[in-house]
Amino acid sequence: MDIRFFPNNELLNTAAAGLIAHLLQAKPNAVLGLATGGTPVGIYEALIKLYEQQHIHFREAISFNLDEYVGLPETHDQSYHAYMQQHLFSQIDMPETSIHIPNGNAADLQAECSRYDSLLDKVKQIDLQILGLGHNGHIGFNEPDAGLVGGTHIVELKEETRLANARYFDSLDQVPTHAITMGIGTILKAKTILLVVRGADKAKIVHDALTGPITTENPASLLQTHPNLVVMLDAEAGVLFS
Numbered sequence: 001m002d003i004r005f006f007p008n009n010e011l012l013n014t015a016a017a018g019l020i021a022h023l024l025q026a027k028p029n030a031v032l033g034l035a036t037g038g039t040p041v042g043i044y045e046a047l048i049k050l051y052e053q054q055h056i057h058f059r060e061a062i063s064f065n066l067d068e069y070v071g072l073p074e075t076h077d078q079s080y081h082a083y084m085q086q087h088l089f090s091q092i093d094m095p096e097t098s099i100h101i102p103n104g105n106a107a108d109l110q111a112e113c114s115r116y117d118s119l120l121d122k123v124k125q126i127d128l129q130i131l132g133l134g135h136n137g138h139i140g141f142n143e144p145d146a147g148l149v150g151g152t153h154i155v156e157l158k159e160e161t162r163l164a165n166a167r168y169f170d171s172l173d174q175v176p177t178h179a180i181t182m183g184i185g186t187i188l189k190a191k192t193i194l195l196v197v198r199g200a201d202k203a204k205i206v207h208d209a210l211t212g213p214i215t216t217e218n219p220a221s222l223l224q225t226h227p228n229l230v231v232m233l234d235a236e237a238g239v240l241f242s
């Protein structure tokens, strides 16, 4: 495990974007596992700058997003489809056909999970999976539970997750109750995982996840088993490691 600490968000964003750029320069057809939430926004901004400066391109790259809400129209400004368009895809040259995001509006959600898994199977392995961290240790939308699921599945969101994400909606009752998420098995199969955590409110959960017992009650703790995990923490999130 390679844990890196950053005194400010700008340096973290530059380092994370640099890691992704380095991969794309070495392997232009890399498979990227992408995350949403507040955490990666600055990384995508830094990545777009590298693209605009022509250090990288996305013409041959492929992407798979971790998750999507169930029941939000893709056009809803809080859908992860809309998020990805806004923060990354509208500003780079990745072909639309190379972009994959689970469809939370599929008529048959189980069939959608199977469809997403077969697309993931086709690429065999994600080269670099970017992850944020939920306050309860969730990664993607893999919530703490007595057991975890390997493949793409439908999950009922925990109250604390809905409360945390309510800041993006007008009210709590507008936050979807369910999501479709890539499973822990797919995440752990990635060649490299980049976990990014910011803020004092996540200092304890990230410290527990990386130094405490490996337990499905803290899904991020399973990342301890990954052979190639890079963790980037800002000063506030990393405070318990010193």
Ligand SMILES: N[C@@H]1[C@@H](O)[C@H](O)[C@@H](COP(=O)(O)O)O[C@@H]1O
Binding pocket: 035, 036, 037, 038, 039, 040, 066, 067, 131, 132, 133, 134, 135, 139, 140, 141, 161, 165
């Ligand atoms: N499903 C997403 C996760 O992929 C994200 O990593 C996490 C943290 O979000 P944020 O970065 O906004 O704190 O919660 C969301 O619910």
